[in-house]
Amino acid sequence: MKIAFLLHNRYGIGGAITSTLNLAAALSDEHQVEIVSTRRDRDVPALPVDPRVSVVDLTDLREHSHLYDGDDPLAAKPAKVFPKEDSFRGKEFSRLTEVRLARYLAETDAHAVIATNPGIAICLARMGGNYIKGVQEHRFLADHSAALRKLLPEAYKKLDVVIPVSREEAENEQKALAHTGVRVRSIPNCVPVPPIAPSDSTSKIVISAGRLVPFKQYHHLIEAFAKVVAQRPDWQLRIYGGGPERAKLTTRIADLGLGNNVLLMGSSNQMEVEWPKGSIAASSSNSEALPMNIIEAMYAGLPVVSTDCDYGPREIITEGVDGHLVPVGDTDALAAQILGLIQDDERRAHMGRAAQDSARRYLPQEVAAQYHGLLNQLVADRGLPTTADWWVTPHGDIVVRLAITAGMPPVRLLCLNREAPEGAQAVRFEFQEGPSQDLTAVIPQAGCPLAEGHWDVYAESVDGQARRRLKSGVRDERGMLYAAGPRHEGPVLQSRIPFTADDGSFSIRTWVRPVHVESDSIEIADGHITVGASLWGAAMFQTPVVVAKSRQDPQKNFEVQAAQLGPDRLSFSVPCWGLAQQRTTAHDVWDLWVRLSPEVPLVRVGRFMGDFHDKKTVLQYPITVIPDTPRGRTRVRPFYTVNSELSLNAVDMES
Template identity: 50%
Template sequence: MHISFLIHNAYGIGGTIRTTYNLAGTLAEQHDVEIVSVFRHREDPVFAPGPGVRLRHLVDLRKDSPGYEGEHPDYERPATVFPAAEGRYKQYSALTDRKIAEHLRGLECDVVVGTRPGLNVHIAQQARRGPARVGQEHLTLSTHKAALKLALRTHYPRLDAVTTVTEADARTYRKLMRLPGVRVESVPNSVPAPPVRPADGSGKWVVAAGRLAPAKRYDLLIRAFEKVVAERPDWRLRIYGAGAERARLRALIDRLGLYNHVYLMGPAHPLDPEWVKGSIGAVTSSLESFGMTIVEAMRCGLPVVSTDCPHGPAEIITDGVDGLLVPTGKADAVAAGLLRLINDDALRRTMGQAALKGSARFDPAEIAGRYEALFTDLVSRGSLRGSLHRTRGALLSGAIQAKDASRAALRRKGAA
């Protein structure tokens, strides 16, 4: 199959970008695969596309590039196709409307895959007839604004399939969205096996990673770690990532006197070498659409203590087997979960081994296989619909020709 992914910016960094590269690279072992980036703002992508994956862009935002389009008059005009309610309206414009439309109408492929709601709307409206149209949901339906949900309910019926990263979100889509004839499937994100030896459980470090954003609740983790330090001052916490919350978290660390125990490490790529320095992963989010960092930590042999927040963690962690799920928003519960693993070396190592084994189900080969089965079925169904359409057309044409011939014969008979 020829499979084409449409993504916001393949030259940036983030979970959707990582998982798209993982999936495309694995599918490219058997199929013709391309990633089409709406925007390009740097010369080289952060993540390597992998052998066999073509990468191209639609709008060039590199100021030193001869193809720079950031000052094009249409770039200043608002988009009318990409839904403003998606929250990216300042980046999308009349220029992107036109560029995406031209791309989709001329696209020759078997499957076209959108990777965010606004791009899925473009595909639903503008992709030519023929390719199977698939819209991925990398967040959750419940986090979208009412105006965006209305736009999706209006346009998504033209898609062939919608995929979510959790079964919980797939159930929400099936229950709340009226999408007759559209397949709604849950397919999790993929995380490759790390190119490092897994953690052995001996390092006295708890590791967390992700955007320093309010939803990640790193303030909760820091407060929980104050309770950990009171009992086990030999353990420390590293938090990797960048974001608007950094100054506030830094102030909290200083105020609690944890500057020798809690470290804001900044962003790191790759993260695998940092995970394996630790022995426990920690996630304290109030909401997760999936939980990529949970899987990343588990693939490095770390059991994860995570809040049991909506959607992701409970579909990844088997509580008490390869990690611990604790109540959301409770610092005491987070601290108790961490101390349970910190104070029991055998349990920590056993859960780490279980995490390593269980997380193999998120390997790109496994996830690509599920997508390949979905794409194959959609393409075959599309071919069948096309064949039936052509057959009906031929039968109708034959009937019209026969009717015309009969009328002509009657006219000749009357003339005689």
């Protein structure tokens, strides 16, 4: 298999570059690997490339080079596809760069192309061909700008896989991207065993390495080391790396009188030579995906004292075995743990040996094997069907049909609840072969096999090794028009509405409630909002009360008496003027609940029956304008939430 990695600039220094080059070398044992750099800005790369790995530079920005691209008119024009929201890399990504990238993506013979940052991944999603497409996530989604985060789901759903280097971040991204159908698989960075002997733990040096940028919080490490020096002035801290914080850190070192104890060593592309000079490693960051510097230090036999930031350090360090974790920003704890290792030579050496053993999890051959398995799985995914026909019977069963195609492996139907961690709520249904070269599976109404939630539908190989999100083909939804009312066995409400998402994907929205208040009419007249509803699964032994819960301020909750219209019918009316007087913000929302008696839990009011799931968009109600409130003119209206539950809002109007 030929695998291509898209790097922003292979000539620089950084964790993403280092780990990609390490991985490329390891994969070259079994695959053809290519590194594609969007730019070349120096003659010799800071980090070597394995000779088995081919290299493509899309643009050459060396002014002395006969290949210099800086004079090309497109080099001065801004990119059109690369997102301006990726402001850091966007400054270096021209229209020429993306034209060259588009040409490469159209002409490459690679079987898999993997981007190494979100901006390039968006280009890959929009311009890539019919090969496996993926992105490595070396940072957290939360670290990207809000504008960039907003673009990622739409782009990532066109990829086959997203690969965070942190397990905890993979769980976050699985939730954030669940609706896209893209696979999310955590695979760590890889770090080779250094070529020289590890530390003997006898030097009096603490080492830290990384860019001198705010999130590394080196000022905290320096302040902690001042407390170390107060007791052990014979020890030294060396910080390797360059960056915009250098001047501030230099000043802080001078202010604390640490000029002989804390050294800013500058950048190094040979940290494997520097780590063994130390006896302890330290990290003070407030966030780290999977910090390679910690793994490198452990390979060199250094126990690591690190802040317990999200998420990487706690995935690498085993507390008390190969290092220590301290609260972020706690300089006293950081100093105490460093001092503890300084004062105990035997424990320091023992933990250093344990650190070497722990680091072996990140050997290139171990990580390459995970990529090999993932790529094989993605190839298998592509052998599965992409489209399913479906219909709903008058009894509420959902019938799914697949066409049998040549070479298709044995499959089953997989439903995944996108609100749950991957695999936590997976329900499978077997296909039966029909008379017309097709397979059918039934998701039965009886027995409530799908819990409440948003379910995405997949074809899955019977061995569980491959899956593919299904899109809707021919569908017949009429059976939902005959949906039954309250059920007499199991949960009283079991509503399931299959639908086709905007991108064509097949999904099912389900609601399952032991007691339910189904709103079926809303009238707005004479300044009042009047709701009619049916009660399912409980009796009204006394007149029910409607509780309006404010999302902004619990002190603004209020209650209204409901009217009992029959054994299972009720109605209630909310005065718009009174609602407007309760306001505290520019946009106040109250969620509606029913209290049947003081002894039983409140029941949320909702509208879950019918043949369409998006009540919020379809069921729009007129506004009532209240001209005189403490906040001025106010509009009031009822609405259904994205979960089809009934709420009220009161919103500022422009004068």
